[in-house]
Amino acid sequence: xxxxxxxxxxxxxxxxxxxxxxxxxxxxxxxxxxxxxxxxxxxxxxxxxxxxxxxxxxxxxxxxxxxxxxxxxxxxxxxxxxxxxxxxxxxxxxxxxxxxxxxxxxxxxxxxxxxxxxxxxxxxxxxxxxxxxxxxxxxxxxxxxxxxxxxxxxxxxxxxxxxxxxxxxxxxxxxxxxxxxxxxxxxxxxxxxxxxxxxxxxxxxxxxxxxxxxxxxxxxxxxxxxxxxxxxxxxxxxxxxxx
Ligand SMILES: Nc1ncnc2c1ncn2[C@@H]1O[C@H](COP(=O)(O)OP(=O)(O)OP(=O)(O)O)[C@@H](O)[C@H]1O
Ligand SMILES: [Mg+2]
Numbered sequence: 658x659x660x661x662x663x664x665x666x667x668x669x670x671x672x673x674x675x676x677x678x679x680x681x682x683x684x685x686x687x688x689x690x691x692x693x694x695x696x697x698x699x700x701x702x703x704x705x706x707x708x709x710x711x712x713x714x715x716x717x718x719x720x721x722x723x724x725x726x727x728x729x730x731x732x733x734x735x736x737x738x739x740x741x742x743x744x745x746x747x748x749x750x751x752x753x754x755x756x757x758x759x760x761x762x763x764x765x766x767x768x769x770x771x772x773x774x775x776x777x778x779x780x781x782x783x784x785x786x787x788x789x790x791x792x793x794x795x796x797x798x799x800x801x802x803x804x805x806x807x808x809x810x811x812x813x814x815x816x817x818x819x820x821x822x823x824x825x826x827x828x829x830x831x832x833x834x835x836x837x838x839x840x841x842x843x844x845x846x847x848x849x850x851x852x853x854x855x856x857x858x859x860x861x862x863x864x865x866x867x868x869x870x871x872x873x874x875x876x877x878x879x880x881x882x883x884x885x886x887x888x889x890x891x892x893x894x895x896x897x898x899x900x
Pocket of ligand 1: 676679680681699700701702703704705706707708748856
């Protein structure tokens, strides 16, 4: 499939922002087509999380635009961006550890009516049987991988069209990382568009369709993942020189 021919769902244009005088990233251009899985890879401090914060309305751009489904969203409040269909799974999961799994899922659907929310919860439990068996358990008692599943499940409760994933592999054993990325691929098969950021370039490039490379606040390379994987510069800097 040639994504260039598909319709764009997310457009980030010439986006620049930072914290006080610190520049987090500058002049970033990114697009994500309907149904696509796009990865942004980059080292510590490259600006990946700041970019997701800006898309979700938590951090404001200093320059540039963000369009979702053709509408400018960069001046909208965060809750409205969620309602439009963008859901964010934060770095380090950010689940509520002292409340139950069920309560965590309800938070993800806070702007929805109760009936729709409860039926979605059952659908979510079908997708994540591990969570169903433990629905009344405190979230903090789940393993790291299960907590990542819960964070993804919670993001699904707002019925997103676009999911933003921040380092879903962080701190997880390789086999669990495979499981999580299996789930992410299933979401894409179900028609959800995905933008993920990762330091784990290997898994991100294996799973996504297209990727951008971010270095110290700038996009320095982009392309189809199958091409980036074999690019000597990417191999050297992000794949430990492996083939
Ligand atoms: N709250 C903040 N206040 C000031 N500077 C910040 C803040 N958050 C991030 N930064 C700075 O912005 C830059 C980009 O950070 P960001 O967290 O976006 O990077 P990242 O690519 O997500 O890194 P990592 O892979 O370590 O999560 C860094 O220089 C960082 O120090
Ligand atoms: Mg980060």
